[in-house]
Amino acid sequence: MIKFINVTKVYEDNGAKALSNINMFIEKGEFVFLVGPSGAGKSTIIKLLLKEIDPTSGTIILNDMDITKVKNRKVPYIRRNIGVVFQDFRLLPNKTVYENIAFAMEIIGSHPKEIRRRVPMVLSMVDLSGKAYCYPDQLSGGEHQRVAIARAIVNNPPVLIADEPTGNLDPDTAWEIMKIIKDINRRGTTVLMATHAKDIVNSMKRRVIAIEGGRVVRDEEKGVYEYEV
Numbered sequence: 001m002i003k004f005i006n007v008t009k010v011y012e013d014n015g016a017k018a019l020s021n022i023n024m025f026i027e028k029g030e031f032v033f034l035v036g037p038s039g040a041g042k043s044t045i046i047k048l049l050l051k052e053i054d055p056t057s058g059t060i061i062l063n064d065m066d067i068t069k070v071k072n073r074k075v076p077y078i079r080r081n082i083g084v085v086f087q088d089f090r091l092l093p094n095k096t097v098y099e100n101i102a103f104a105m106e107i108i109g110s111h112p113k114e115i116r117r118r119v120p121m122v123l124s125m126v127d128l129s130g131k132a133y134c135y136p137d138q139l140s141g142g143e144h145q146r147v148a149i150a151r152a153i154v155n156n157p158p159v160l161i162a163d164e165p166t167g168n169l170d171p172d173t174a175w176e177i178m179k180i181i182k183d184i185n186r187r188g189t190t191v192l193m194a195t196h197a198k199d200i201v202n203s204m205k206r207r208v209i210a211i212e213g214g215r216v217v218r219d220e221e222k223g224v225y226e227y228e229v
């Protein structure tokens, strides 16, 4: 599903070597936490998967497609394979909850009938059916993130990437969000979540890939957040 083969990334503007020869293999349906100190290279991995940037060397396979060989104009097709959720939610402020989610379907050319069917379905999955006609500034932080998750999965992508999705939320709300992400994974979506949320990683007992200084330093089934002493 996701493969990084000998991936190195040097940012050309300042020469920073963000990733050194990363190898990482994630199977369909897995739930993987990506952990590591600030500056370790987690966001770089996510940007490479979204093809916002290209690696200096190496190969990245997403859903059987070598995305390092895909032309820039085809990037929207790659993105259809990935739903993404960020720490800062990134909803469109002038659209309602319903319209924010519908927009993600409109831009890939979905049929209006399909939009009218899918949007209420994902709103109910994140337990926000009652807020469909609210604007983002009328929502709590947790509700914002639930809308962002609904938007990320409305096109049924095989992979969900979450970059610090609980970073702006209080602990109880963070757990509500994790329950939703867990449910999405249980329905078959592969989940890759970069996080500093130690308690969440330690209690969920899922695969943990730890990055430090641009290298994979640990990869464990049922791993923990902490580094070995």
Ligand SMILES: Nc1ncnc2c1ncn2[C@@H]1O[C@H](COP(=O)(O)OP(=O)(O)OP(=O)(O)O)[C@@H](O)[C@H]1O
Residues within 6 Å of the ligand: 011, 013, 014, 016, 017, 018, 036, 037, 038, 039, 040, 041, 042, 043, 044, 045
């Ligand atoms: N656009 C950029 N230009 C130059 N250097 C960059 C750029 N983005 C990141 N870097 C460098 O690459 C390295 C990895 O950064 P990255 O953002 O991937 O880390 P991170 O693990 O996501 O950190 P955090 O947990 O703080 O988000 C750092 O040394 C950083 O300074």
